[in-house]
Structure formats: structure tokens, C-alpha cells
Amino acid sequence: MLMMVTITGATGNLGQKVVNELTKLISQEEIRLAVHTPAKANKFHNSKMSIVPIDYANIDLMVKAFKDSEVLIYIPSITYNVKQRIIEFENSLVAMKKAQIKNLVFVSFFADQENNPFKMSGYYAYVPRRLAGTNLNYAILKNSLYADPLIPYLPELIEREGLIYPVGNQALSFITRSDSAKAIAKVAVTPSLRNSGQKYLLTQGENYTMNQLGNLMTEITGHHIGYNEMTLENFAREYADEGDGDELASMYKAGAMGLMNGISDDFIQITGNKPKTMREFLRENYIK
Ligand SMILES: NC(=O)c1ccc[n+]([C@@H]2O[C@H](COP(=O)([O-])OP(=O)(O)OC[C@H]3O[C@@H](n4cnc5c(N)ncnc54)[C@H](OP(=O)(O)O)[C@@H]3O)[C@@H](O)[C@H]2O)c1
Numbered sequence: 001m002l003m004m005v006t007i008t009g010a011t012g013n014l015g016q017k018v019v020n021e022l023t024k025l026i027s028q029e030e031i032r033l034a035v036h037t038p039a040k041a042n043k044f045h046n047s048k049m050s051i052v053p054i055d056y057a058n059i060d061l062m063v064k065a066f067k068d069s070e071v072l073i074y075i076p077s078i079t080y081n082v083k084q085r086i087i088e089f090e091n092s093l094v095a096m097k098k099a100q101i102k103n104l105v106f107v108s109f110f111a112d113q114e115n116n117p118f119k120m121s122g123y124y125a126y127v128p129r130r131l132a133g134t135n136l137n138y139a140i141l142k143n144s145l146y147a148d149p150l151i152p153y154l155p156e157l158i159e160r161e162g163l164i165y166p167v168g169n170q171a172l173s174f175i176t177r178s179d180s181a182k183a184i185a186k187v188a189v190t191p192s193l194r195n196s197g198q199k200y201l202l203t204q205g206e207n208y209t210m211n212q213l214g215n216l217m218t219e220i221t222g223h224h225i226g227y228n229e230m231t232l233e234n235f236a237r238e239y240a241d242e243g244d245g246d247e248l249a250s251m252y253k254a255g256a257m258g259l260m261n262g263i264s265d266d267f268i269q270i271t272g273n274k275p276k277t278m279r280e281f282l283r284e285n286y287i288k
Helices: 015-027 038-044 061-064 084-098 123-131 149-162 179-189 208-223 232-238 243-257 268-273 278-285
Strands: 005-008 031-035 049-052 073-074 103-109 135-145 198-202
Touching: 005 015, 005 179, 015 031, 015 149, 031 038, 031 061, 038 049, 038 084, 049 061, 049 084, 073 084, 073 179, 084 123, 103 123, 123 135, 135 179, 149 208, 149 278, 179 198, 179 268, 198 268, 208 278, 232 243
Parallel strands: 005 031, 005 073, 031 049, 073 103, 103 135, 135 198
Antiparallel strands: none
């Protein structure tokens, strides 16, 4: 019997990788891509996967998109407004109920502690509590920091001769988007991994202080990358033009409090394989 898995955010950075991993586990006919901007799904048109439009603001559209799904994989939007993201999630819950979705895989982030100053931590803390009060079977996969953005950042780091994250001596932990996607896809297609409110933390086997990460980057690139810590204020100002300086600074403030250094072997428990190490990832992806 076919098991329809519907995935939101399917054309996003992470979503595309989850779709790719799903195709290794189930047939294309069992995968439904719920997309916000249909034009971004053009490359999937020759596949046997179905493509349906959604908008987290439009409940009726989501009901149509979600119906007859065995499982929904929910990847939140990247809006940096807690209230807005909660409304999006609440709309999605209404749609899930109307579409009679029973199983949910929620993609979360590990900055969810009560004392976490990251501006989005309220959202990540809210969802598990909210889900606990529903009749859904669900699992929550908390990503640590994506390793992927470090690759395009390397030229800037080489020029600066150092990392600048304002986290002091605290370590940060990472996961590649590909590994995150592998775990999400496996949980989605395996009822025993998602039927009882499981919470998973996806990380590599080691975390890194900025000195350790700089040393590793020096080894891989052949350029000296040390650690020239910025103040939170300067960091926020530095990235203000990109629109998320304050948000990123609030996240690294959490890092400086030791709230972003968690390590777990959940990836191994889910997939049976080791996650890609930071050394392997940088070596495979850094182009001199
Ligand atoms: N762990 C980390 O280090 C880290 C870093 C950054 C972000 N994240 C989180 O990880 C998740 C995925 O990140 P990503 O890099 O894959 O982001 P992304 O590429 O922006 O993916 C987000 C997806 O949400 C969709 N979306 C946006 N607004 C929507 C709406 N109103 N209704 C329905 N769908 C909507 C987007 O579709 P369109 O493009 O068509 O709008 C996109 O496919 C996000 O929740 C993000 O907050 C984690």
C-alpha cells in the first residue's frame, strides 16, 4: 500500500535534500511536495512526485494539499518574527486537523531552552508544548547549526584571518543539511521512530570551540584562520545590512552561554550511520 508523505518547505535548502533522501526510501508516487512558490518546483515536474501549492497563511489551501497524507513533514518558514511563525504553525495545525493528518514530523532547532536569548527560541519552545496537547503522533528533530553556510563563508574568514562569532570559549555544535535530511526522511518513513512524541537532537560527534574550528579551517584551507572574537554589538552591526544582524547576535549570545553546544548520538540511532564530521565536510566542499 502507498504511504503518502507530504513535505512543506520542499523547495528550500533543507527541504530539497529531504526530498532527495525520501526518494531513496520510498517511491516517488508516495512523495508530495507542498510548495510556497510553485515556480521553484519546476525541476521536479518530470518526476512522479506530486506538487501542490501551500501558504502557511491559507488554511483551505493547506487542507487540500495535506489530505490523504500518512505523514506530514513540517519545515517552518524562515520568518524572524515569533508571533508570525506561531500563527503559521497554528494555521497548519487547523489544516492538519481538517485534513485528518495523524502523523507529524516537525523540524526544529536546538536553541529552545527557557533561558535561551535567541529571538526565535520562543517559537521552538512553544511547538513541543503545543503538540503535547494534540492527538497527533509526532516526532521533533532539533537541528544544531547547519555546517553548510561555513563553506561560502570561508573566503571572508581567510581575509579576516579569523572567526568572529561572539561566543567566547564556548563550543558550538553542527550538522550538515544532508545529514539532517537523512535523519528526517528516515524518521518520516519509520512509524516506530515517530509515534510517541520522540525528540531528537541532530549533531556531529564533536562540538567546536572557535579556536578548534579555526585550527581545523586553517588545516583544510592552508590559510591562517584564528579567532578574533567580536563583541555582540559589533557583530550585530556587521551583519545589519543582511537584515538579520540582531537575530544572529541573539543566537550567538546563546552560544556564549553554552546553550548551543549539545552533542547527541541520535543521528546514529536513527540512521545506523555516523554523521559527516566537520573535517570531512570542509575537505569535501572547500574549493581552493
Ligand atoms: N540549523 C540552522 O543553522 C538553521 C539556519 C537557518 C535556518 N534554519 C531553519 O531551518 C529551516 C529550513 O531552513 P532552510 O535553509 O531550508 O530555509 P529555506 O530555504 O528558506 O526554506 C524555508 C521554506 O519555507 C517555505 N515558506 C516560506 N514561507 C512560506 C509560507 N508562507 N507558506 C509555506 N511555505 C513557506 C519557503 O518557500 P519559498 O522559498 O517558496 O518562500 C522555503 O521552501 C527553517 O525553519 C529555518 O528557520 C536553521
